[in-house]
Amino acid sequence: MRSRRAKQGLWIAIFVLPALIMVGIFIIAPLFLSFYNSLYNWDGIKRRDFIGLRNFASIFSQYPYKDRFFNAIKHNIIWFIATMLFQNSIGLFFGYLLSRRIKGSEIYKRIFFIPVTFSLVAVGFLWALYLNPIWGIVNKTLKQIGLSGLAHTWLGDARLATPTIIAVNIWRWLGFPTLIFYAGINNIPEEYIEAAYLDGSNEWSLFWKIIFPLIIPSVTIITVLTFIGSLNVFEQIYVMEGLDGGPFYSTDTLGTLFYRTAFGSVDTGLPEIGIGSAIGVVIYVLTFTASATSALLLRRKEVEL
Amino acid sequence: MIFNMKFKGVSFEKKLLYMFFELILITYSIMIILPLINMFISSLKSTREIFMFPYSLPQSISFKNYVQVWIKGNFGIYFLNSVIVTGSSLFLTLFLGSLAAYAIARYSYKLNTxxxxxxxxxxxxxxKSAIISLFLMMKTLRLLNTYWALISVYTAMSLPSTVFILTGFMRSLPRDLENAARIDGCSEFGIYRRIILPLSKQGLAIxxxxxxxxxxxxxxFPLVFIQNDKLKTLPLGMTVFFGQYQTNWGLLFAALSIAIIPIITVYILLSNQFIRGITAGAIK
Known part of the structure; x- marks a missing residue:
């Protein structure tokens, strides 16, 4: 019996270890290493002296890092707010319509989800062509229908570039929150809704008093995913505006700034691994805090139900 | 359901409201489909045709843009690289992940939790935010500019969610078969291979x-790890291509179609599985 258990233990180790080692080496170790690297002064890719938290101090208070950092994070915040305001509230509205079996809901559901399967690179390039100020079909169509006043240099205008890229990103993603909210509302037991109906509530108050409170878990998940997504925006900017987050850094985000700093670079053109690692640490601490908070919030919700 | 939006037997105002909702949904559907149809039509045109007659069908059907993108634009190579990298990563993820999930879900021991x-x-x-350390690590391991840099990172990234989903799935399987097999002298790996794995197909698909x-x-990750053009995957290869052929829109639309149409095709065939799979992390 005893040898049988020992044998089983050996099997368990053989089953678990390969996966555990992969995660340890390629996921957990790099995160600790980048914190470690952020505490050093670097010369190219050679680690030099231990300087404590001075890289972090540079990001927050030293020219030009400070200016670039706050400029970038401002755009990440705009991404988050705009995505919540437009993408997720429309997604909630669409999800509600679909869950109420509005005519054609099965078809809409499938169509809305199509772009979610596309690569961000392809979506970015496709819309960069459509939004081209001279040859793009967007401006051509606007002129065709007599709205030439609305034709802009969408991606070349510092005031319009960020909103335009966010709009393209919403085109890509909208199906996702729609489907999550749809599933959330679908999972609400019928009795709850019937009971409220018998109490004489109308559809509007039923939504806000019964349905919305019951889909708070979906709302939390979407909010956290939006937060993490907004913090890590990169491909969209890279493809449509280039690594510098042009025009004039008006679309720069933490992702593009991080990449330039790490691989060459803010204003000087050289990789700065210490500062870059520090920006990376800021991004992952924020991301990790958000996901940990959501896990706690969701657990508490489960107990309450 | 009480508030289902049916047109029959509701008041005139409600009918009007529902029609307005339908209009919004149809408009958004068109906003998704039209750009894709236009992409495909443009991929069959010459650049001059796209610029002069943006709304019209191609004067003659010709796939020469595709041939050029596939051969001269290296998309054949990029596509193959994407298949190799995605295929190997998924194989490793499913194999290692299901083994680990099996060991967590089907045995009880101290370290389990x-x-x-x-x-x-x-x-x-x-x-992504640890990419610098990862880059230095790959450099030390001499894995930069190899498929393995991508395969190892993708596998490691996919394992946690795989173990999470599959453990939940395997915990719900009945114990009887396994016990019977064990009495018949089946090895632990044999139980995984012959009993648990076939029963977990649905979970594996998700x-x-x-x-x-x-x-x-x-x-x-390809952007950081791969410099060699022969090893680039489709999304990275596409940025190379767009840099080279900026002004040849016929080719650019053909390149986009090569990237987008295969995935739409698979999606149409398996849309339910796709929707369930992609939203798996956010829906319990």
């Missing part, structure tokens, strides 16, 4: 889509 929690903690870690789509679409 701890191991599970280690995998769980890996789910939301933003690996995991494959949940991880496979982001791997296929990933741009960031």
């Amino acid at each position: 701890l191991i599970y929690l280690i995998f769980l903690s890996g789910i939301m870690l933003p690996l 995991v494959a889509i949940y991880n496979g789509v982001p791997i296929w679409n990933d741009f960031f």
Whole structure:
């Protein structure tokens, strides 16, 4: 019996270890290493002296890092707010319509989800062509229908570039929150809704008093995913505006700034691994805090139900 | 259901409201489909035709843009690289992940919960922000500019969610078969291979889509790890191509179609599995 258990233990180790080692080496170790690297002064890719938290101090208070950092994070915040305001509230509205079996809901559901399967690179390039100020079909169509006043240099205008890229990103993603909210509302037991109906509530108050409170878990998940997504925006900017987050850094985000700093670079053109690692640490601490908070919030919700 | 939006037997105002909702939904559907149809039509035109007659069908059907993109634009190579990298990563993920999930779900021992929690903690870690250390590590391991740099990172990134989903799935399987097999002298690996794995097919499919789509679409890791043009995957190759052929819009639309149409085709065939798979992380 005893040898049988020992044998089983050996099997368990053989089953678990390969996966555990992969995660340890390629996921957990790099995160600790980048914190470690952020505490050093670097010369190219050679680690030099231990300087404590001075890289972090540079990001927050030293020219030009400070200016670039706050400029970038401002755009990440705009991404988050705009995505919540437009993408997720429309997604909630669409999800509600679909869950109420509005005519054609099965078809809409499938169509809305199509772009979610596309690569961000392809979506970015496709819309960069459509939004081209001279040859793009967007401006051509606007002129065709007599709205030439609305034709802009969408991606070349510092005031319009960020909103335009966010709009393209919403085109890509909208199906996702729609489907999550749809599933959330679908999972609400019928009795709850019937009971409220018998109490004489109308559809509007039923939504806000019964349905919305019951889909708070979906709302939390979407909010956290939006937060993490907004913090890590990169491909969209890279493809449509280039690594510098042009025009004039008006679309720069933490992702593009991080990449330039790490691989060459803010204003000087050289990789700065210490500062870059520090920006990376800021991004992952924020991301990790958000996901940990959501896990706690969701657990508490489960107990309450 | 009480508030189902049916047109029959509702007041005139409600009918009007529902019609307005339908209009919004139809408009948005068109906003998704029209750009894709236009992309495909443009891919069959010459650049001059696209510029002069943006709305019209091509004067003659010709796939020469595609031939040029596929051969001269290296898309044949990029496509093959994407298949190799995504296929290998998924194979490794499913194999290692299902083994680990099996060991967590079907045996009870002291470290069981701890191991599970280690995998769980890996789910939301933003690996992109540790790219510098990862890059230096790959350099030291001499893996830069190889498929293995991508395969190892994708596999490691996919394992936590895979273990999480599959453990939940395997816990719900009945014990009887396994015990019977054990009495018949089946080895532990044999039980995994012959009993648990076949019963977990549905879970494996969800995991494959949940991880496979982001791997296929990933741009960031190839951008950092791969310089050699012969090893680039589709999204990275596309940025190279767009840099080279900026002004030849016929070719650019053909390149986009090569990237987008295969995934739409698979999606149309398997839309339910795709929707379930991609949203798996956010819906219990």
